[in-house]
Amino acid sequence: MPHRAQQPPSAWRFIRRALMLRCPECGISPVFVPVKKVRSLFDWFTPLDGCPRCGYAYEREQGYFLLAIWGLNYGLVALVGVLVGLYIQHRHHPGVSSPWWLVLAPMPFASFLFARHAKSLFLAMDHYFDPHLKPADMSEGAHPLDEDEHEHPSQP
Numbered sequence: 147m148p149h150r151a152q153q154p155p156s157a158w159r160f161i162r163r164a165l166m167l168r169c170p171e172c173g174i175s176p177v178f179v180p181v182k183k184v185r186s187l188f189d190w191f192t193p194l195d196g197c198p199r200c201g202y203a204y205e206r207e208q209g210y211f212l213l214a215i216w217g218l219n220y221g222l223v224a225l226v227g228v229l230v231g232l233y234i235q236h237r238h239h240p241g242v243s244s245p246w247w248l249v250l251a252p253m254p255f256a257s258f259l260f261a262r263h264a265k266s267l268f269l270a271m272d273h274y275f276d277p278h279l280k281p282a283d284m285s286e287g288a289h290p291l292d293e294d295e296h297e298h299p300s301q302p
C-alpha cells in the first residue's frame with residue numbers, strides 16, 4: 147500500500163471523520179442519509195451501501211454492524227448511564243432506587259441518537275486496523291482522492 151507509506155494514517159483522522167459521519171476512506175461523502183431526508187427508522191439506522199466518491203463499501207458483510215450496536219452503542223450508553231447514576235447517588239443520596247429510573251429512562255433515547263455515530267466509529271475503527279482498499283488502488287499506488295484526475299484526463 148504505497149500511499150499509506152507516504153501518508154501514515156492517524157487514528158484521530160479516522161475518529162474525526164467518524165464523528166462527522168463521513169466516509170472513513172475519503173472523509174468527504176456521508177455514511178448515512180442526511181438527517182433532513184430521513185423518512186423512516188430504516189433511513190436513520192441503515193448506512194448507505196458505499197461511498198459514491200471513492201467506492202468504499204460501508205457494510206462489508208451481513209451482520210457487520212452487530213458489534214457496533216452491541217459493543218459500542220449499548221456498551222457506551224450503559225457505561226455513561228451507570229456513571230451518571232453513581233454520581234447522582236454520591237452527590238444527592240436520593241435513596242437506592244430513584245436515581246436509576248432517572249438515568250434509565252433517557253437511555254433508549256440516547257442509544258437511538260448515538261446509533262449512527264456508533265456505526266460510523268465502528269466503520270472507522272475497522273478501516274484503521276484492517277484497511278481494505280480496491281486492488282486498483284494498491285497496484286497504482288494512487289490515493290482515492292486522485293480519482294477525479296483519472297476521470298477527466300487532460301487533452302494535449
Ligand SMILES: [Zn+2]
Nearest residue numbers: 169172197200
Ligand atoms: Zn469515500
